[in-house]
Amino acid sequence: MYLTRLALTNFRIFSRLDLQIPRKVILLAGSNAQGKTTILEAAAYLANFSSFYAAADRQLLNFNLQPEPVLVGRIVGEYQRGLRSHTLEVRFIQEFNGSPNAPRFRKEVLLDGVKKRLSEVYGQFNAVSFLPQMSRIIEGSPSDRRQYLDEALAQAQPGYARHSADYTKALNQRNALLKILAERGGDTRQLEAWDEMLARHGAEIMRARVQALKELEEQAAAVHQQLTRGTELLRLLYKPAYEPLPAPKGQMALPVQAAVDRSQLSVEDLEAGFRKALHAAYREDISRGMTTLGPHRDEFRFIGSGIDLGDFGSRGQGRTALLSLKFAEVQWMRARTGEWPVLLLDEIMAELDPQRRADLLVVLGQVEQALLTSTDLEMFSPEFTQNHEVWRVRDGIVMPD
Numbered sequence: 001m002y003l004t005r006l007a008l009t010n011f012r013i014f015s016r017l018d019l020q021i022p023r024k025v026i027l028l029a030g031s032n033a034q035g036k037t038t039i040l041e042a043a044a045y046l047a048n049f050s051s052f053y054a055a056a057d058r059q060l061l062n063f064n065l066q067p068e069p070v071l072v073g074r075i076v077g078e079y080q081r082g083l084r085s086h087t088l089e090v091r092f093i094q095e096f097n098g099s100p101n102a103p104r105f106r107k108e109v110l111l112d113g114v115k116k117r118l119s120e121v122y123g124q125f126n127a128v129s130f131l132p133q134m135s136r137i138i139e140g141s142p143s144d145r146r147q148y149l150d151e152a153l154a155q156a157q158p159g160y161a162r163h164s165a166d167y168t169k170a171l172n173q174r175n176a177l178l179k180i181l182a183e184r185g186g187d188t189r190q191l192e193a194w195d196e197m198l199a200r201h202g203a204e205i206m207r208a209r210v211q212a213l214k215e216l217e218e219q220a221a222a223v224h225q226q227l228t229r230g231t232e233l234l235r236l237l238y239k240p241a242y243e244p245l246p247a248p249k250g251q252m253a254l255p256v257q258a259a260v261d262r263s264q265l266s267v268e269d270l271e272a273g274f275r276k277a278l279h280a281a282y283r284e285d286i287s288r289g290m291t292t293l294g295p296h297r298d299e300f301r302f303i304g305s306g307i308d309l310g311d312f313g314s315r316g317q318g319r320t321a322l323l324s325l326k327f328a329e330v331q332w333m334r335a336r337t338g339e340w341p342v343l344l345l346d347e348i349m350a351e352l353d354p355q356r357r358a359d360l361l362v363v364l365g366q367v368e369q370a371l372l373t374s375t376d377l378e379m380f381s382p383e384f385t386q387n388h389e390v391w392r393v394r395d396g397i398v399m400p401d
């Protein structure tokens, strides 16, 4: 798939931008602080409905706007998916009603002009982002890794975003109830309704994660073999907070790095087991005032030839593993959705050695469209700049080179 048009209104530095985009590799070149990353951020937003840079959506609204009762920012993306063309629009709306210090902020998403719920628009437009700070996926916290996996799955698996949203809703309710039970006591049977919801949606989430990690691992291991010239075997190890498999006799838990296969477990097995485990954890959960088990506390680790790369890997090892994962994600997304995702690469070339750059160029050659940013055109070969589009970004204006 590919974008044919990207139009922005009051989105960060762009009060107005309207780009027709070819089905090509496009290099956005320019000095610092000109708006290059913002263009990528907007395109990525159409796939993830959250920003990889902003902590909150309200930061995306142009901050130079004159205060008005209602301020609206917009991303409009037109794209071609197979033989069909579609339009996705995201509106960021800030309203001052009454107190000028506390504006209300909301967003709306429209697919082909029709307002949709967020969970209905995931997976309509697919993109894979390569960003400098994606090292967080390996070096960061478990929640960074969950977020990564959730965003990939929301795009590639219909229904995942819905389960994820429903799970979170039930989790918040259950946690609120646990706090009340801890403070005032009460009948623990009140928890059962929430257990039911958590088990139903949690089982779907776990099942999807097991499957996705297995598929990603397969692809990533193959890529990693090539990138490390066969010297390192990459594995993605799922460590669910609720372990559905029984521990071996005489042991408390599964061995740390054992090759465990959970792919045979059905959603029904997972649901029943998880519901039981939730029930068994009542005392602990009430005393801590939170749900201690479930996919919201899942973890997955990167293992390179038996070594946990998050804990013990060198920087270079980590980066290579990430590249393997990202290349794998591109292939995986294509296999799952039948479409090549749009690639978004923010200042990535600068981070790579010549060999890795060459590897990346191969992937760029496969997809229908890629948007790259760079402050330094020198980094690209003359063949590259001749064969691909180069656009200059300067002070919020985009011009073909």
Ligand SMILES: Nc1ncnc2c1ncn2[C@@H]1O[C@H](COP(=O)(O)OP(=O)(O)OP(=O)(O)O)[C@@H](O)[C@H]1O
Residues within 6 Å of the ligand: 011, 012, 013, 014, 030, 031, 032, 033, 034, 035, 036, 037, 038, 039, 059, 060, 061, 062, 063, 064, 373, 375, 393
């Ligand atoms: N909400 C906002 N409203 C207006 N301008 C913003 C907003 N958020 C960020 N900016 C500004 O937009 C400008 C462009 O940012 P962007 O990250 O797109 O630049 P860039 O071209 O990628 O630069 P670099 O090469 O340094 O990465 C920056 O000067 C930034 O301060």
Ligand SMILES: [Mg+2]
Residues within 6 Å of the ligand: 036, 037, 038, 346, 373
């Ligand atoms: Mg930038």
